[in-house]
Amino acid sequence: MKNINLLFIVLIITFLYSCNPYRIDNPAITGDELEDHINYLASDALEGRLPGTKGDSMSASYIKDNLEGWGLKPLSGNVIQEFEIVKTVKAGDDNRLMINNKQVDRDKFMPMAFSEDTTVSGEIVFAGYGFSISSDTLRWNDYKNLEVSNKWVMLLRADPEVDDQSSKFAQVSNDRNKAMLAKDMGAAGVLLVSGYNFDPEDKFEKLAGGEYSTGIPVFRINREVADMILSHKETTIREAEENLNSTYSPLSFDIPLTVEGQSDIYEEKVTTGNVAMVLQGNDPVLKNEYIIIGGHFDHLGMGGQGTSSRAPDTTAVHYGADDNASGIAAMLEIAEKFAGEESNSRSIIFAGFAAEEMGLLGSKYFADNMTIETGRINAMINLDMIGRLKDNNTMQVSGTGTAETLEEIIKSHNDTSVLRLALSEEGYGPSDHSSFYGKDIPVLFFSTGAHLDYHTPFDTPGKINYEGLLRVTDFIYDISSELANQDSMLVFTEAGPKTRMNRRMRRKGVTLGIMPDFAGNVKNGLRADFVIPGRPAENGGMKKGDIITAINGKEINNIEDYMYRLSKLEHGQTIQVEILRGEDEELLLIAL
Numbered sequence: 001m002k003n004i005n006l007l008f009i010v011l012i013i014t015f016l017y018s019c020n021p022y023r024i025d026n027p028a029i030t031g032d033e034l035e036d037h038i039n040y041l042a043s044d045a046l047e048g049r050l051p052g053t054k055g056d057s058m059s060a061s062y063i064k065d066n067l068e069g070w071g072l073k074p075l076s077g078n079v080i081q082e083f084e085i086v087k088t089v090k091a092g093d094d095n096r097l098m099i100n101n102k103q104v105d106r107d108k109f110m111p112m113a114f115s116e117d118t119t120v121s122g123e124i125v126f127a128g129y130g131f132s133i134s135s136d137t138l139r140w141n142d143y144k145n146l147e148v149s150n151k152w153v154m155l156l157r158a159d160p161e162v163d164d165q166s167s168k169f170a171q172v173s174n175d176r177n178k179a180m181l182a183k184d185m186g187a188a189g190v191l192l193v194s195g196y197n198f199d200p201e202d203k204f205e206k207l208a209g210g211e212y213s214t215g216i217p218v219f220r221i222n223r224e225v226a227d228m229i230l231s232h233k234e235t236t237i238r239e240a241e242e243n244l245n246s247t248y249s250p251l252s253f254d255i256p257l258t259v260e261g262q263s264d265i266y267e268e269k270v271t272t273g274n275v276a277m278v279l280q281g282n283d284p285v286l287k288n289e290y291i292i293i294g295g296h297f298d299h300l301g302m303g304g305q306g307t308s309s310r311a312p313d314t315t316a317v318h319y320g321a322d323d324n325a326s327g328i329a330a331m332l333e334i335a336e337k338f339a340g341e342e343s344n345s346r347s348i349i350f351a352g353f354a355a356e357e358m359g360l361l362g363s364k365y366f367a368d369n370m371t372i373e374t375g376r377i378n379a380m381i382n383l384d385m386i387g388r389l390k391d392n393n394t395m396q397v398s399g400t401g402t403a404e405t406l407e408e409i410i411k412s413h414n415d416t417s418v419l420r421l422a423l424s425e426e427g428y429g430p431s432d433h434s435s436f437y438g439k440d441i442p443v444l445f446f447s448t449g450a451h452l453d454y455h456t457p458f459d460t461p462g463k464i465n466y467e468g469l470l471r472v473t474d475f476i477y478d479i480s481s482e483l484a485n486q487d488s489m490l491v492f493t494e495a496g497p498k499t500r501m502n503r504r505m506r507r508k509g510v511t512l513g514i515m516p517d518f519a520g521n522v523k524n525g526l527r528a529d530f531v532i533p534g535r536p537a538e539n540g541g542m543k544k545g546d547i548i549t550a551i552n553g554k555e556i557n558n559i560e561d562y563m564y565r566l567s568k569l570e571h572g573q574t575i576q577v578e579i580l581r582g583e584d585e586e587l588l589l590i591a592l
Contacts, residue, residue, distance in 0.1 A: 024070060027340020029333040029477060031470045037329035038387070038461050041297065042321035049320060050301025051355040052087055052270025059297045059328075063275045063352040066332050070339035072277035075349055076371040082273040083365045085355050088306075089113045089207040092264030097219060099229065100257050108225050110204050111263045112192065112218040113211035114176050114560070120189040120217050121260040123151045124229065128244055128251045130155035130178040131169070132185075138168055142250045149186035152259040154221075154229060156237070158198040160245040171567050176211070179218045180564045184554060189217040189261055193226040195241035206305050207265070209358075212520070212558035217263035232256055272298070274362045275352040279338055281484075283345035289376050291483050292349045293334060295327030295383040296356030296363070296432055300455060308357060309455050316457040321464055323454060326387025328352055330473040337477060344484040346378060353432050356384075363432035364519040367439055378489045379403070379442045381480060382433035389448045389468025394420045395475070396447045399433060401425025401495030403442035410444075413478040418471055426496035428515055428530070438515055438529035438544075442490045446476055494533055510569045510592055512537040512577075516559055525549045525580060526562045540590030542579065549585075550578040 040046075040062060046055035064079045091111055097104040128142040130153070155178055159169035172178070179190045194202055202223050226237045232255055244251050275297075281287030299320030303309035309318060319325075335350045353362035389395070400407040400423050407423060414421055427437035433445045448468070453459040483490070513535020517527040525547040531538045548556050551565040552575050569575060569592060577588045 024336060024340035027337045029337055029470065029473050031466045033333055033336075034329045034469050034473065035461070035464070035466050037332055038321055038325045038464060041325035041328060042319040042459075042461050044317055048301040048303070048318040049297060049299045051085055051272040051298050051358060051361075053301060055301070056272055056298060056354065060273060060275050060352065060354070063297060063328060063332065064277070067275070067277040067335055067350055070279075070336050072279050072335065072339065072350065075276040075278045079275060079277060080273040081276055081366065081369070082271050083354075083361075084269045084271055085358060085361055086209040086267045087270045088268045089209050089211065089265055090268060091207065092266050094262060094264035096260070096262040097221070097225075098260040099225075101260075104221075104225055109219050109221045110207075111265050112175065112179070112220055113207045113209070113265065114179065114214050115218040115263040115265060116213045116215050117263055117265060118217055119260070119262040120152070121258065122188050124154060124191075124255045124257050124259045125151055126154045126230065126233070126240070126251075126253055126255060127182070128156060128240070129159055129169075129173070130182060131159075131172055131250075132181060133169075133172060135168075140248070140250060142252050143185050144250065144252075146252045146254075148182065150188045151186075152189045152191060152261070153182045153185075153187040154191040154193065154226065154255075155182070156198075156241060156244065157192050157194050160197075160248065162198050175218075176214060176560060177564050177567065179214045179216065180561070183214055183216050187216065189259070190219070191226075191229075191259070192218065192220050193223060193237060194220075196223075196238055197241060197245065208306050209267070212560045215555075215557070217261050219261060219263070229255060229257060272354040272362070274354050274366050276366065277350055279335065279344060279348045279350065281345050281347040282342055286345040286485075287347050289346045289378055289489060290349055290372060291346055291378050291480065292351060292380040292436070293331055293383070293480055294349075294351030294353055294363075294380070294432065295331055296324050296353040297328050298354050298357055298362070299323060300357060303457065311456045314457060318455065318457050319460050321459050321461045322387040322448075322451070323385050323459055324356070324383070325461075326385060326464060326469060327383035330383050330386055330469065330476060333473055334477045334480060338480075338484070343481070346484045348480070348484055356432055359518055360432055360435055361519055363435035364521065367435040368521060374439045374441055377436075377441050378486075379406075379444065379483050380433055380436040381476065381483075382431055382443065382445045383476065384431045384445065385447045385449070385454075386472050386476075387448065387464040387466075387469045388451050389465045389472060392420060393418065393468070394422055394449070395472060396422045396424070396445075396449055398424040398429050398445040398447075399427050399437070399443040399495070401493060402427040402437060402444075403490035403492055405490065406442060406444065409479060409482055413475060413482070419475055427494075428496045434515070440492050442492050444479070446472070448472065496532070510566055510571060511535070512542070512566070512590065512592075514542065516562060518559055520558055522547055524557050526556050526559055536590050536592050540577070540588045542577070542588055542590070543581065545581070547580040548577060549580055550576075552576050553578075
């Protein structure tokens with residue numbers, strides 16, 4: 001009887017053990033498992049993992065299910081940290097444009113994405129290209145001797161040198177910049193029209209998300225409407241464009257008409273979410289400290305206009321095998337190994353970030369809503385595009401200057417016959433680690449670099465260098481293990497950042513020396529997420545977290561306003577910067 005009972009107990013234990021979802025038979029990082037993860041995440045079924053879609057949700061569930069299966073627990077509350085993003089911007093039903101009380105057909109005009117939802121009525125003027133340029137090589141002021149206060153201003157889009165990428169007009173030819181200048185001149189609204197040289201087909205572009213309002217209504221009108229308006233001055237858009245392009249001088253005048261316009265745009269929002277789970281540390285003291293290992297899982301969906309696809313005219317699955325199924329695959333394999341070996345003294349947060357391709361939205365949301373103190377995070381490790389190790393075995397590692405000993409740690413784990421490291425000290429870069437660097441957290445960013453398939457439908461699982469990805473993942477695991485087990489925490493140091501600048505700002509060369517809040521978390525202002533030591537902003541007294549509300553008396557409501565204001569500044573100027581610090585309004589004098 002004893003033998004039967006013992007056998008029964010053994011059978012029950014064996015059965016329970018075999019059903020334990022947390023059992024890890026082989027915690028080793030393997031090429032086969034890396035390939036399995038990528039094959040799923042970059043499959044046709046997930047349709048490119050566009051934020052807010054079924055494929056996006058399936059990606060998050062896949063990450064969650066794997067981490068849960070290895071015994072990881074939710075960081076806090078729900079495993080999926082949900083937040084809303086703007087999917088599309090559309091013209092509403094209440095858009096209206098009337099000229100001398102005559103309704104313009106709806107297919108002949110549309111609001112711009114940066115238009116303010118409001119109604120404006122007033123006289124109209126034509127102001128050429130809408131320039132106000134005064135430089136050593138060019139003087140062109142379309143507003144000279146033209147009264148535009150409380151009037152509609154009609155402008156030609158682009159500039160006389162649309163085919164010249166190095167044109168001196170590049171800094172001022174942007175639609176939004178022209179609308180902002182018109183607003184600064186006192187305009188109540190703006191009508192934009194494409195000339196024949198710029199857009200022979202005169203087609204309306206699809207409204208793009210992520211634009212900020214200029215504070216005034218701005219409409220795009222077609223040439224038929226523009227010619228009807230200009231007929232009252234016995235000219236046409238073709239004639240005006242030819243005049244401007246041949247003379248390189250202003251062409252501005254009043255038009256004896258009254259315009260009434262009502263702008264109505266709405267944002268279609270969808271829900272996406274980060275995945276964040278924690279593997280508890282095994283040291284009774286160090287378990288209260290953390291490292292974060294993560295990467296983004298979103299991509300471009302089916303591509304097309306309005307995305308950052310490098311094949312915008314192609315509608316097809318943008319698989320994103322390297323960008324960034326490779327980083328998520330490595331993160332999962334590292335999580336499985338840590339969970340199986342139970343060797344981490346510190347707790348490890350494994351995170352999959354959503355909406356990185358839309359501007360680091362997921363990681364910014366995560367970093368701004370963490371439930372643990374940033375001072376208890378030893379480091380953040382970001383994995384993005386690590387699946388295309390080239391023949392020269394070069395691995396890019398950024399952020400080595402964000403803590404005193406990081407470069408030494410990196411080098412100590414590298415076999416130069418296996419990987420050739422390209423090290424960079426800067427903590428800011430075009431990926432999710434930037435969101436944590438702005439919180440004074442040491443960061444490391446691993447990547448094998450860009451390639452011609454980047455942001456195209458050709459970034460497929462078959463293009464991944466799996467043997468190289470295995471080497472890279474093992475290397476990252478070794479570094480993560482040291483950071484999870486070292487006796488003392490890293491000491492954060494400032495290294496950079498190099499902020500994202502568009503072409504206009506690079507050419508102009510004027511910066512304050514801050515890392516702006518690109519995600520737009522603050523309304524009616526722009527937050528400085530980081531202030532670079534020794535640069536104009538810090539020298540003028542600006543501090544991290546200050547919210548810039550105006551420059552030289554001109555309001556700033558968002559990142560686009562800020563960039564436009566900077567484009568008007570020159571080296572050597574001393575500017576007045578109005579800020580909100582906490583609840584206090586302050587004025588800083590900053591020498592550029």
